Amino acid sequence: MQTLSRWENTPTFFPQFRAALLEHVGSSATVVVIGASDGRLVLPLAAAGHRVIAIERDPVALQGGLVQLPDGTEAHAAGLVERLQQEQLDDRVDIVESDFLDADLPLAARYDAVWTSCSWHYSANHHRPLADFVTRMQDLVRIDGLFGAEFMMPVTARHYLSEHYTSPERLGPYFTDGWNIQLTLRTGQFTELPHIGQPHPHVHRMGALLATRTSSVTTERA
Template structure:
C-alpha cells in the first residue's frame, strides 16, 4: 500500500513536470533533494528508474520530527518507504551533497528538484553553481530539467539570490529550450513540517 510523505499536502507544480517527461518517454529521472520520497515514489510506481539524491540522514533513514499540531512523531524515511512498497529495484538512493555526486553515464532522461536551493544550507554556493550541477545530471539532448522554487516574499528574501525573481532562473540555463515558466502570486501555505504555522509563499516553475 502506498505510504504518505510528510510533505504530501504542500503545493507543487509536479504534475506539469510529469506531463513533460511522459512526452519524451523518459525511463530515468534524478530527484535532487529527494527528502522522504514525495516525488521519488510516484515516479518509481510508474516504472521509472529514479536516482534520489538527499544529504539529510533523517530524510533517508527516518527519525523524530515535529508535525503541525504540534505533534512529535517518528517518520520512516525514504529508504524504508521504498522497501515497504517493493520499489528497491526502481530507486537508487545517494546520500550526499549534490556537489559530491559523480556524474555517471548514461545521464538521466530528466532531473527534478522542489524548493531545495532556497534552504540556507545551500547559500554557501552561488545559485548558478547549484543549477549547473543539477543540469549535468540530465542528458543534454532531449532531456528535461524541471525545478520549482521559492520566490521572494519577505524583505530578507530579496537580499538572497536563492529566492530568484521572475525570469532570473532562465539566465542560468543557456542553451536550454524553455517549455514552461510560470509563477504563483503570494499565497498562504498550511502548516507543515519545518513550518508549524501558516505562512506565505510565492513559487516559480521552470
C-alpha cells in the same frame, strides 16, 4: 501511495513536470531527483516505471525518525528507504546519500531528466551560489533530456536579498545556447498551513521552469 509523505499537502508543479517527461522523454526515463526527501516525488516516478536516482543528505529523510509536529509533539516519520520497501519500489530507485554538489555521479552517462523541488532556498544551501546548483543540474541532462525545477520566489525583504529565492526570469539566462525553455509557471502569494519545521502559517510564492537540452553547448554561467 499507501504510505503518506510528511510533505503530502505541500503545493507542487510536479504534475506539469511528469507531463513534460512523458512528452519529451518517454515512459521509461531515468530521472535524477535532487533533494529526494522522504520520497514524496520519487515514489510516483518509480511507480510509473521510471528508474530514479534519489539524492538526499538528511539521515531522517532517508531512514526515518522522530520529528516535531507543529503542535509541539513528536512522532515517527517514515523515511525514503522504508517507504520504498513498503511500496515494493526499492528495486527501481538508487539512493545517493550525499550533498548534491558533491555527489559522485558519472557525467559521461548523462540522464534523461533531472528534477528538484524547492531545495535551493534552504539556508544550508546558501553557502554556494545558485549558479552552482543550476549548472550542475544542467550538466547531468543528456541531449533531448529534460530539466525541471520548482522553487520559492521572494515574498519578504529578506527573500529579495537572497539569490536563492529566484524567478523564471532570473533563471532564463542559464538556458540560452543549447537549451529550449518549454514552460515557466508561477503562483501568486498563498498561505501554507503549519508543517514540520514551520509551526506557524506562512506565506509563499512558487515558480517553476522546464527546459529541454538541444545540444552539448555549455551555457555561460550567469
